[in-house]
Amino acid sequence: MDVLNLAHGAFFAWGAYAGFAVLNALNGLGWVETGTLGQGILSVLLALLAALAIGGVLGLFLERVIIQRVYGDHLKQILITMGASMVLAEVIKVLWSPNNQTVLVPLSFTGSYDVMDVVINKFRVVAIVVGLAVYAGVMAVMQKTKLGIIIRAGVENREVVQTLGYNINRIFTGVFMAGAALAAVGGSMWGIFREQITPAMGDENLIFALIVVIIGGMGSVTGSFLGACMVGLAFNYVAYLVPKLALGANILIMVIILLIKPWGLMGREQ
Amino acid sequence: MPEAILSLAGVHTHLGQHHILQGVSLEAARGRATVLLGRNGAGKSTTLRTVMGLTPASAGSVVFDGRAIEKARPYAVARAGVGFVPEDQAVLRGLTVEENFRLAMLQESPEAWAKLDTIFELFADLKKFWRAKAGVLSGGQKQMLAIARAFVGDHKLLLIDEPSKGLAPIVVDHLIASLNQLKQHTTIILVEQNFHLASQVGSDYFILDDGRVVHSGLMKALVDDEGLKQSSA
Numbered sequence: 001m002d003v004l005n006l007a008h009g010a011f012f013a014w015g016a017y018a019g020f021a022v023l024n025a026l027n028g029l030g031w032v033e034t035g036t037l038g039q040g041i042l043s044v045l046l047a048l049l050a051a052l053a054i055g056g057v058l059g060l061f062l063e064r065v066i067i068q069r070v071y072g073d074h075l076k077q078i079l080i081t082m083g084a085s086m087v088l089a090e091v092i093k094v095l096w097s098p099n100n101q102t103v104l105v106p107l108s109f110t111g112s113y114d115v116m117d118v119v120i121n122k123f124r125v126v127a128i129v130v131g132l133a134v135y136a137g138v139m140a141v142m143q144k145t146k147l148g149i150i151i152r153a154g155v156e157n158r159e160v161v162q163t164l165g166y167n168i169n170r171i172f173t174g175v176f177m178a179g180a181a182l183a184a185v186g187g188s189m190w191g192i193f194r195e196q197i198t199p200a201m202g203d204e205n206l207i208f209a210l211i212v213v214i215i216g217g218m219g220s221v222t223g224s225f226l227g228a229c230m231v232g233l234a235f236n237y238v239a240y241l242v243p244k245l246a247l248g249a250n251i252l253i254m255v256i257i258l259l260i261k262p263w264g265l266m267g268r269e270q
Numbered sequence: 271m272p273e274a275i276l277s278l279a280g281v282h283t284h285l286g287q288h289h290i291l292q293g294v295s296l297e298a299a300r301g302r303a304t305v306l307l308g309r310n311g312a313g314k315s316t317t318l319r320t321v322m323g324l325t326p327a328s329a330g331s332v333v334f335d336g337r338a339i340e341k342a343r344p345y346a347v348a349r350a351g352v353g354f355v356p357e358d359q360a361v362l363r364g365l366t367v368e369e370n371f372r373l374a375m376l377q378e379s380p381e382a383w384a385k386l387d388t389i390f391e392l393f394a395d396l397k398k399f400w401r402a403k404a405g406v407l408s409g410g411q412k413q414m415l416a417i418a419r420a421f422v423g424d425h426k427l428l429l430i431d432e433p434s435k436g437l438a439p440i441v442v443d444h445l446i447a448s449l450n451q452l453k454q455h456t457t458i459i460l461v462e463q464n465f466h467l468a469s470q471v472g473s474d475y476f477i478l479d480d481g482r483v484v485h486s487g488l489m490k491a492l493v494d495d496e497g498l499k500q501s502s503a
């Protein structure tokens with residue numbers, strides 16, 4: 001869509017807080033810390049759903065009120081979405097607290113599996129499954145459906161798509177909402193995984209998202225997928241060996257890739 | 271004069287500070303091909319774009335098929351039945367030929383797919399490159415795709431802006447044949463600098479200059495006129 005949106009960090013944080021609030025409320029019913037496996041799974045699903053909804057609503061609001069005014073102007077997009085994300089982070093402090101919050105997680109989602117002496121964190125497995133499902137879903141919609149054709153065409157040439165009879169503004173609002181909703185789900189997953197959330201978590205994670213997208217190539221879902229794998233693996237390996245260099249290693253990878261492929265791994269020259 | 275499918279009355283269009291269309295009035299008869307002529311910068315493309323709602327009129331009326339559309343957004347104009355082939359062969363390069371067609375079908379109905387047979391007869395190359403990215407097509411093939419794409423969308427009126435631009439003479443001849451076939455199915459408004467093409471396809475003409483219609487009539491009369499000028503020169 002050719003929009004540089006730095007508010008995704010804020011969607012991420014809001015998703016985490018929405019999930020946190022839902023889990024807190026359900027814990028009041030005894031579903032979370034002391035619940036059955038079914039109640040635990042349902043709690044997590046409801047938390048993700050709440051994140052999806054809040055992300056969608058925030059995305060709708062931001063696109064309609066702010067982004068629509070700055071289509072085609074990258075500098076304004078960067079500045080205005082940065083501003084919006086600061087506001088959104090401050091609102092979190094007002095509604096909850098400026099301090100860390102502990103996320104209540106159903107017992108069935110904590111701890112690890114032991115597969116032949118290899119310890120695998122349970123929620124990591126869930127995260128990988130959800131991640132793959134989202135990737136497969138986005139790819140299927142973009143490549144196989146009429147909606148996907150319209151979106152790809154709209155990214156290339158809004159005007160032509162409009163003159164073919166599609167309300168591209170409305171469709172792009174929907175795409176933007178979907179992106180925000182997915183960022184919020186990611187935040188909610190992150191919160192459950194870490195069992196800790198802070199108002200600043202959006203910015204802390206946005207840097208990784210940006211590195212992932214730049215490495216992968218803007219506008220490419222598969223590129224982002226590859227970028228995410230590289231960033232995640234590199235971060236963890238380096239963090240294990242030399243903790244302080246973890247982020248630096250990612251940036252180094254990004255620099256090297258950009259030197260070789262200026263548009264990212266799967267990006268198209270513009 | 272047969273019934274008008276499209277009529278513009280006193281249409282003014284501003285682009286930024288510039289007053290481009292300064293009261294354009296014209297009518298296109300249903301079932302015929304109307305040609306807009308005029309020198310570069312006369313406002314021909316802007317007239318088509320104003321009908322589509324891409325550069326909305328600041329004053330005046332645009333009536334299509336009995337409906338006022340001067341305030342309608344482009345997608346609504348398209349849905350009302352107006353197809354648009356812009357000036358610059360605006361096919362979607364990243365999409366395959368097939369996807370370009372699917373995009374053009376608001377409803378992917380059996381009737382729409384059936385139209386493809388006619389299209390393949392007119393533009394055989396499109397069948398050959400069915401699964402290729404539209405970006406790899408030649409200029410002429412892109413133009414064919416842009417026209418065929420508008421045709422598959424089931425429109426009552428097609429606006430075609432300079433289809434011959436940048437095409438070799440032999441391709442233009444093919445285009446003339448295709449447009450004359452197309453005329454059997456739908457009403458056409460054509461902007462064209464190539465007088466040969468304009469005279470072979472058009473039934474009526476309007477000449478624009480400085481954002482106004484300065485002359486209009488039957489294409490046949492204009493051709494005879496030109497012939498007269500040529501012989502007396």
Ligand SMILES: Nc1ncnc2c1ncn2[C@@H]1O[C@H](COP(=O)(O)OP(=O)(O)OP(=O)(O)O)[C@@H](O)[C@H]1O
Pocket residue numbers: 285286288290308309310311312313314315316317
């Ligand atoms: N975006 C714009 N802003 C300001 N002026 C414009 C814009 N687009 C076109 N114009 C001006 O409007 C006038 C009419 O342009 P238009 O494209 O309609 O002409 P045309 O008859 O189609 O010419 P051509 O034969 O060269 O395609 C020209 O003088 C052009 O310079």
Ligand SMILES: [Mg+2]
Pocket residue numbers: 314315316357431
């Ligand atoms: Mg023009």
